[in-house]
Amino acid sequence: MCRRAIASAGRRADLCMSRKGSAFYSCDPPWLGHCGGITFRVDLPVATRRSDPPAARREAALRAIAELPHPDVTIWSDGSARGRTEQGGAGALIQFHHLNREETVRAPAGAVCSSLRAELTAMREAFAAVAGLEDGELASTNGCQPPGHVGLDGNETADRLAGEATAGDQDSAPIDLSSARAAVTRHVRELSRQRATAAHPHPDPTPGHDSLARWGSVTLSQLRTGTSLLTRDTLHKIGLAADDECPACGEPDSAAHLLTDCPAYEAARRRRWGVDPRLVDVLGGPATKFVTFIEDVGRTEPPLDPPAPPPP
Ligand SMILES: [Zn+2]
Incomplete structure (x- = not known):
């Protein structure tokens, strides 16, 4: 859970939207339409390693978040895939600080799906949800409000939503070629392993x-x-x-x-x-x-x- 928390410190996208800058573009990443109004931060103020204690990593993530500009909208996104390869799920918690409102997003990411694909699906769905808001809703405030919710709880919510989405209707989610190819390779390897084991007179290793x-x-x-x-x-x-x-x-x-x-x-x-x-x-x-x-x-x-x- 804490590993996700640290990873998500860099994934949290803070969107500061102005009256003029609320349009989203279908070809470019959405932040290109905002001329610097979006801050991405992928480093941490204190270098951490995966082997560091969870408390130290959480502290570093919280400091990184505290140093971000106060946003109008905070997106917490997470993707999960069973065994990192199957039943992908995407989840996001979107906090509209200026509206004092939260929305959740859940989406299946594919029956055959990598963790990365699940993560990207979560971000795409969250951006689409923000883009789908009425202009009036986005422009209802001037300037930026301080975030009402700073912490990593949002991360845990996104994690839970992604987990719930893995049980969704996967038929509606497309499967990309590289994920399909990896799945075929994996199944062939597993089949030959099963065959070798079935023919195996003595599964324990021979000493020496x-x-x-x-x-x-x-x-x-x-x-x-x-x-x-x-x-x-x-x-x-x-x-x-x-x-x-x-x-x-x-x-x-x-x-x-x-x-x-x-x-x-x-x-x-x-x-x-x-x-x-x-x-x-x-x-x-x-x-x-x-x-x-x-x-x-x-x-x-x-x-x-x-x-x-x-x-x-
Ligand atoms: Zn003989």
Whole structure:
């Protein structure tokens, strides 16, 4: 909450409007129509870091706000997106100090939406709400009034409004191309992660895996997922072997067969893990044992079909 408060110190836009300067333009940012009547402040009088205590950061934000010119209108805006990527919501609290009035804005920012997009949607909706006021309302005061509400409560209200807007009808909010592209990449990555986990015989990391040389590390990773060029079932599946028979015993080959079942490798296996180790024992033991076992049984290369006999 306090992080938002600090961030919003720079996002609070104070608008000082005069009788002449209340027009908004559709192409340019609204402040360009006000010839310097709008103050943006993105720095803080006291430098703060995210690791600073919340009280210190709040203090810095309050000082920055106190140094701004007294506005007619204060906008507190905030955007939120679930997991920073989905169900965007935008909220703003608009305080018309000269009218002694507040308005709230809530808007969905898109089913697929970045946090930045949600923040920008909040600012756009707030500006649109101010622009939609009647001229008479904006010009009902001369000069600037002191803000009746200086503090960060507005920030918390904007945060709450943005959260409420995430549950809004997202179909009405457009999705931009970069957000859509990021969403597709994310879903593909998640799918392949799920697939790898589903095929994974042993999800816990093997101790010492990270300190193996590259060959051992890759081999271990592949055998853990059950798909390795060192076993005939994989070679057969991708058309590099005529069958899936184990080169040592002729039974169907697989990662589990190589590591725990193949009778031809029993002695080498027993020397490392005892009698009849389970896959969980082989993969849960030190990674160096695993590598020396593969070397010991001579399975460091893909067991390809023997070359065809030379023609008679
Ligand atoms: Zn075998």
